[in-house]
Amino acid sequence: xxxxxxxxxxxxxxxxxxxxxxxxxxxxxxxxxxxxxxxxxxxxxxxxxxxxxxxxxxxxxxxxxxxxxxxxxxxxxxxxxxxxxxxxxxxxxxxxxxxxxxxxxxxxxxxxxxxxxxxxxxxxxxxxxxxxxxxxxxxxxxxxxxxxxxxxxxxxxxxxxxxxxxxxxxxxxxxxxxxxxxxxxxxxxxxxxxxxxxxxxxxxxxxxxxxxxxxxxxxxxxxxxxxxxxxxxxxxxxxxxxxxxxxxxxxxxxxxxxxxxxxxxxxxxxxxxxxxxxxxxxxxxxxxxxxxxxxxxxxxxxxxxxxxxxxxxxxxxxxxxxxxxxxxxxxxxxxxxxxxxxxxxxxxxxxxxxxxxxxxxxxxxxxxxxxxxxxxxxxxxxxxxxxxxxxxxxxxxxxxxxxxxxxxx
Amino acid sequence: xxxxxxxxxxxxxxxxxxxxxxxxxxxxxxxxxxxxxxxxxxxxxxxxxxxxxxxxxxxxxxxxxxxxxxxxxxxxxxxxxxxxxxxxxxxxxxxxxxxxxxxxxxxxxxxxxxxxxxxxxxxxxxxxxxxxxxxxxxxxxxxxxxxxxxxxxxxxxxxxxxxxxxxxxxxxxxxxxxxxxxxx
Amino acid sequence: xxxxxxxxxxxxxxxxxxxxxxxxxxxxxxxxxxxxxxxxxxxxxxxxxxxxxxxxxxxxxxxxxxxxxxxxxxxxxxxxxxxxxxxxxxxxxxxxxxxxxxxxxxxxxxxxxxxxxxxxxxxxxxxxxxxxxxxxxxxxxxxxxxxxxxxxxxxxxxxxxxxxxxxxxxxxxxxxxxxxxxxxxxxxxxxxxxxxxxxxxxxxxxxxxxxxxxxxxxxxxx
Numbered sequence: 083x084x085x086x087x088x089x090x091x092x093x094x095x096x097x098x099x100x101x102x103x104x105x106x107x108x109x110x111x112x113x114x115x116x117x118x119x120x121x122x123x124x125x126x127x128x129x130x131x132x133x134x135x136x137x138x139x140x141x142x143x144x145x146x147x148x149x150x151x152x153x154x155x156x157x158x159x160x161x162x163x164x165x166x167x168x169x170x171x172x173x174x175x176x177x178x179x180x181x182x183x184x185x186x187x188x189x190x191x192x193x194x195x196x197x198x199x200x201x202x203x204x205x206x207x208x209x210x211x212x213x214x215x216x217x218x219x220x221x222x223x224x225x226x227x228x229x230x231x232x233x234x235x236x237x238x239x240x241x242x243x244x245x246x247x248x249x250x251x252x253x254x255x256x257x258x259x260x261x262x263x264x265x266x267x268x269x270x271x272x273x274x275x276x277x278x279x280x281x282x283x284x285x286x287x288x289x290x291x292x293x294x295x296x297x298x299x300x301x302x303x304x305x306x307x308x309x310x311x312x313x314x315x316x317x318x319x320x321x322x323x324x325x326x327x328x329x330x331x332x333x334x335x336x337x338x339x340x341x342x343x344x345x346x347x348x349x350x351x352x353x354x355x356x357x358x359x360x361x362x363x364x365x366x367x368x369x370x371x372x373x374x375x376x377x378x379x380x381x382x383x384x385x386x387x388x389x390x391x392x393x394x395x396x397x398x399x400x401x402x403x404x405x406x407x408x409x410x411x412x413x414x415x416x417x418x419x420x421x422x423x424x425x426x427x428x429x430x431x432x433x434x435x436x437x438x439x440x441x442x443x444x445x446x447x448x449x450x451x452x453x454x455x456x457x458x459x460x461x462x463x464x465x466x467x468x469x470x471x472x473x474x475x476x477x478x479x480x481x482x483x484x485x486x487x488x489x490x491x
Numbered sequence: 492x493x494x495x496x497x498x499x500x501x502x503x504x505x506x507x508x509x510x511x512x513x514x515x516x517x518x519x520x521x522x523x524x525x526x527x528x529x530x531x532x533x534x535x536x537x538x539x540x541x542x543x544x545x546x547x548x549x550x551x552x553x554x555x556x557x558x559x560x561x562x563x564x565x566x567x568x569x570x571x572x573x574x575x576x577x578x579x580x581x582x583x584x585x586x587x588x589x590x591x592x593x594x595x596x597x598x599x600x601x602x603x604x605x606x607x608x609x610x611x612x613x614x615x616x617x618x619x620x621x622x623x624x625x626x627x628x629x630x631x632x633x634x635x636x637x638x639x640x641x642x643x644x645x646x647x648x649x650x651x652x653x654x655x656x657x658x659x660x661x662x663x664x665x666x667x668x669x670x671x672x673x674x675x
Numbered sequence: 676x677x678x679x680x681x682x683x684x685x686x687x688x689x690x691x692x693x694x695x696x697x698x699x700x701x702x703x704x705x706x707x708x709x710x711x712x713x714x715x716x717x718x719x720x721x722x723x724x725x726x727x728x729x730x731x732x733x734x735x736x737x738x739x740x741x742x743x744x745x746x747x748x749x750x751x752x753x754x755x756x757x758x759x760x761x762x763x764x765x766x767x768x769x770x771x772x773x774x775x776x777x778x779x780x781x782x783x784x785x786x787x788x789x790x791x792x793x794x795x796x797x798x799x800x801x802x803x804x805x806x807x808x809x810x811x812x813x814x815x816x817x818x819x820x821x822x823x824x825x826x827x828x829x830x831x832x833x834x835x836x837x838x839x840x841x842x843x844x845x846x847x848x849x850x851x852x853x854x855x856x857x858x859x860x861x862x863x864x865x866x867x868x869x870x871x872x873x874x875x876x877x878x879x880x881x882x883x884x885x886x887x888x889x890x891x892x893x894x895x896x897x
Contacts, residue, residue, distance in 0.1 A: 120890055145532050162704045162774070165857065167536040170528035172857040173864075317890060325883040328514075332876040339872055343865025347777065355778035356770070365814070486894050499889070507885040514882050517875045524871075541708060541747035 112298060117316035118323055119304035121485040125199075126302065127323075127330035128192035133290060134331055135185040140283050142178040143227075150230065152276035154269050157232035158357040176346040182224055183349040184338055186372035189217065197403070198424055200412030201303040207404040209296040214401050216289045219282050221373070226279040228370060232272065233354030238367050240267045240275070246380075249390040266360070306481045307412025314482050366441050374438030375431050381442050382454035392454065399461045406461055409469035416474045423464055430456045544672040546664070549603065557620045559608060562671045566608035566616055567659055568632070569669075572643060577601050579630060580644035590654045594644040597658050599675065606645035607659050610634040612652035617641060632656075679859050680852045685713040687831055688849025691842045693723075694829050696772065699764065699820075701752025704773035705853050708746040713852055720746050727751040765806055767819035776847075776854040783851040788812045790843035793822040 091097045091106065100106045149168050151160040164171035193213070196202055202210035229240040244261055248254040263270030301310070310316045341348055349371060353364045369377050379396045383389040399406075414421040430453050437450035478484040499507065545562040547569060552558050557570040572580070580594040581601075598604055610617050612634065618624040619632035619641075627633030627640035629648045634641075639650030646655040662675035689710065692702070707724040711717060724744035729751055732739035744751060752771070754760035761768050776782040789812045797809035797816075807817040824839045824846075831837050852858070 120894065141529065145529060148533065149536070159704070163536070163538065166704060166709075167538040169531040169534055169536065171532060171536070172861065173528050174532055321886055322890065325879070325886050329876070329879040329883045332872060332879045336869065336872045336876055339865065339868045343861055343868060346861070352778050352780050352782075355774045482894065503885070507882075510878065510882045510885055514875075514878045517871075517878055521871070521875060524868075538706065538747070541706065543747065544745065 113320040113324070114318055116298060116301075116319040117310070118302055118319050119310050119315060119481055120317045120322075121304050121306065121481050121488070122302060122323070122326075123305050124326070124330060125191065125195040126304075127327045128188055128195060129297075130327040131188045131330055131334050132185065132192055134334075135181060135188060136283065136286060136290060139178060139181050139185060140287070142174050142181065143280070143283065145174050146178055147276075147280060150276075152230065152273045154232060154272055154358070157230065157272060161231045173342070176342045180338065180341045180346060180349060182227065183370070183372065184334075184341070185220070186224070188334070189220065190372070193217070194428070196303075198414050198421075199303055199305055200307050200407070200409070200414070202404045203303075203307075203407065203412050204404070205300045206296075206303065209293065209300075210404055211401055212289060212293045212296055214397075216286055216293060218397070219286045219289065223279060223282040223286065224370065224372070226275045226282070229267075229272065229275050230279060231354060232358045234356045234358055234362075234364050235351045235354040235367065237267060237358030237360065238363055239369055240271065242367060243369075244271075246390050246393075249387045251387070303412060304481055305413060305415065306478055306484045307416070308478060308481045308484070311480050312482070315480060368439055371435065371439070374436075375434035376438075378434040378438030378450045379454045379457065381438070381447065382451040396454075396457060399458070403461070406465050407469045408466060409472065409474070411474040411477060416477045417469075417472055418475065419468050419472050420465070423460065423468060427457075427460050430460065544670055547669050547671065548667060549669060550667040554602070555622070559620055560671070562607075562659060567671055568604075568606050568608040568620060568645070568656075570604045570620075570643075572602050572604055576630065576643040580604075580642060580646075583642060583644070583646070583648075587648070589647050592644075592646060592655055597644050597646075597655070599661070599663060603669075604643070604645060605658065605661055605669070605671070606656040608632075609656065610636065610639055610652055611647065611654045611656060612637055612639050612650070617656075678862055680713060681848055682714040683833065684845045684848040685852050686715065686849075687833065687835060687842075688845035688847070688852075689713070689715075690831060691824070691829050691846040692772070692849055695823050695842075696846065697750075698753055699760075699769040701754070701771040702750035702773050702853060703752055703771050704749065705856075706747060706749050707744060709856055712856060713849070717746075724748060764819060769820070772850055772853065774854050776851045778854075783847050785812065786850060787843050787847045789818075790824055790847070791840055 089097055089100050091100055096106055146164060149160060149164045149171065151157060161175070164175050166172075168174075196210065196213070225239070225243060229236045244258060244267065247257045247261065250257060259265055261271070261274075262268070263274055304310075351368065356364075368374070376393050376396060380389045380393040383392045409417060409420070411417055414424055433449065433453045434457065437446050437453060440446040543563050545560055545567070547558070547560050549569065549571070552569065552571045554571050555573045555576075557568060559566050559568055561567070570576075577594075583594070585591045585593075594601075597606075608616050608620075613636060615634050615636035617627075617632035617634040617639070619626035625633045625635075627649075629640050629642035631641040631643045631645060631648075633639070634650065634652065637651050639652035640648045641652075641656060642648050644655075645658070647653070659671050660674035661669050661671040662673050664670050692700075707720050710720045710723060715723070724746045727744035727748070727750070728741040729744045729748050730739055731742050734740055754763060757768055770778075776786055779785045781788070789810060792812040793808060793810050795809075797803050801809060801816060803809055804817055807819055808821055809816060810818045824842045826839060827837065829837045829842060835841060855861075
């Protein structure tokens with residue numbers, strides 16, 4: 083084998099390691115020699131922050147699990163014990179609770195960036211799909227985790243969402259019982275949810291590795307959507323993007339710290355500080371904010387199965403995005419009509435989220451229904467049509483040419 | 492395209508090195524300040540540490556008998572020593588003790604020996620509370636895990652244990668009533 | 676930002692809780708020891724704890740027994756369990772107050788408004804259920820709790836005049852503290868973290884700029 087002669091390192095210990103496990107060269111390739119378009123904006127640091135948040139969630143989660151008791155008689159009290167008795171328990175719990183919200187915030191920005199700059203387009207379809215799988219696992223993890231404190235919202239959220247499965251014809255009820263380990267949300271379900279909530283993040287971690295692997299295969303997209311052509315177009319990841327990611331992380335941490343220390347219950351519901359009571363449903367059940375748009379879609383269809391199907395479809399349609407969007411040009415910067423549609427779509431998602439937070443009555447339902455209709459019209463009619471016929475304008479020759487102009491500004 | 496250090500001016504190099512050093516130092520402080528509370532959370536919680544007191548009525552314990560009570564999740568040995576046991580404990584020469592302590596310094600009243608019933612070797616509970624159990628070569632306790640022998644003052648005499656069994660804080664509330672966990 | 680609890684008000688609030696609220700409402704997540712944090716002395720806390728009877732055991736005969744409370748115990752509630760509480764209150768459950776300001780939209784303000792918001796005569800269009808009281812701040816407007824803070828129901832140890840408003844203010848302070856005993860430490864740490872992280876962000880910005888300066892320069896020249 084020529085491996086020995088390829089070993090480029092001088093230090094004997096480094097050589098020794100490299101010969102047995104080429105991990106040193108692996109890190110050099112992924113950090114130093116990995117060439118990245120030089121024009122990535124701060125939106126491209128979202129992936130790194132999301133990865134950072136995953137680690138924060140796993141670490142704080144493991145520490146919380148050391149004190150948490152997954153049993154209906156003790157769950158609420160054990161969380162309260164963490165808040166009052168465990169050293170810095172309040173800090174760790176608030177890190178975890180607010181972390182979930184900010185994690186979603188960052189992931190949504192990451193996804194919207196991909197959509198705006200066409201990062202899901204060939205040859206990055208799989209990268210996008212793996213990302214969507216991560217998103218699905220993340221939603222499941224968040225839902226399971228929200229049940230654990232066993233407050234009123236935990237309990238009723240779990241009841242309502244798991245009851246969705248009864249919408250499935252014939253086998254729905256059996257699936258529900260299988261999921262809950264009982265015909266109702268109780269001790270078996272809580273214990274099971276805890277086990278799964280602990281497991282899924284590690285699955286996410288694995289998927290993140292595959293996500294990065296896929297990313298490094300074809301490299302990052304960039305704000306112009308034009309692939310790098312010459313050496314002039316790219317720079318090494320380290321140090322340029324390590325310092326940029328670092329700056330993003332620190333700025334992000336300022337915001338994170340603000341919520342933890344000064345508004346720790348901003349994203350939460352007061353109702354969840356009331357212990358779960360199977361006899362009393364709270365007046366307004368709302369999911370956490372990051373589920374609100376999907377929740378609004380669920381409620382928009384006045385049919386049990388229909389609502390369920392619509393909600394699932396609203397997520398599944400994103401998987402197909404690389405084939406729904408037919409345009410050869412990635413970045414919406416050079417596709418004015420699609421760009422306008424993108425912002426209308428964002429507005430639609432915000433309206434959905436707003437409608438999802440409102441009680442299910444009167445005009446809120448009608449607004450939710452219109453917004454739901456538009457959501458599907460966007461993906462199933464507008465994007466396929468516009469992407470086929472729209473003429474791109476101002477597409478630059480190379481990303482360097484575009485970057486040069488933006489540097490002069 | 493790689494802008495190396497050499498492309499910077501002398502002043503620029505110094506400046507960047509200084510900023511890098513500052514950022515590294517602050518990053519270190521940050522990592523430490525994050526790690527500290529996280530690690531602290533694994534230490535005993537406030538309610539676990541909260542003052543825990545066990546009251547024991549000594550009256551039913553006859554001379555020569557013993558009682559085991561639980562204090563802070565650990566067994567505490569209470570032995571009503573006989574005159575002979577007291578004499579043995581007091582007469583032991585200091586030179587024969589791996590962890591020299593006088594018997595007087597280990598009791599409040601000579602007939603009552605109160606020690607945490609945990610072998611100082613690796614934490615097993617020694618035998619000898621019942622008369623039917625082996626009490627080791629010195630008439631106190633014998634740890635079956637690795638063969639440590641304790642005398643009638645709970646002091647290590649033979650075997651791998653490094654120190655004497657620990658005397659917990661306790662106080663006599665009345666003639667026959669002690670409170671473990673409250674020092675006198 | 677650096678909110679602290681008014682110690683004197685919190686202590687008076689404890690007195691209101693003890694003499695008025697505690698006959699129906701528990702405070703089960705709070706240990707007596709924590710009262711030291713709002714300024715009670717160790718001896719006072721010991722005396723307060725000893726006023727309560729704590730169910731403990733089993734003893735050597737296997738029986739449960741009552742003993743005086745210790746500072747390390749949590750507050751003993753007025754009822755054995757939820758059913759007993761409902762049975763004693765015409766089916767309404769007086770909630771535990773340990774988390775009351777966190778568990779209600781509006782928090783401490785809601786609590787104060789509720790305590791001072793009772794109206795003797797309901798508006799004409801309200802059909803008051805027998806055994807309920809009219810309070811516009813309570814969801815639905817009809818609350819099972821009788822107006823608790825009547826003139827002179829408490830005589831303050833520190834000589835403050837116990838008007839209903841004063842009592843409502845004090846007990847709200849006490850219960851806000853009971854809900855978030857970590858608040859003061861949290862905000863103090865928060866200030867330190869925000870300052871440190873802000874400076875660190877500035878340093879990282881300078882670091883990033885020092886590297887990117889060359890890239891930007893080269894790109895705009897080429």
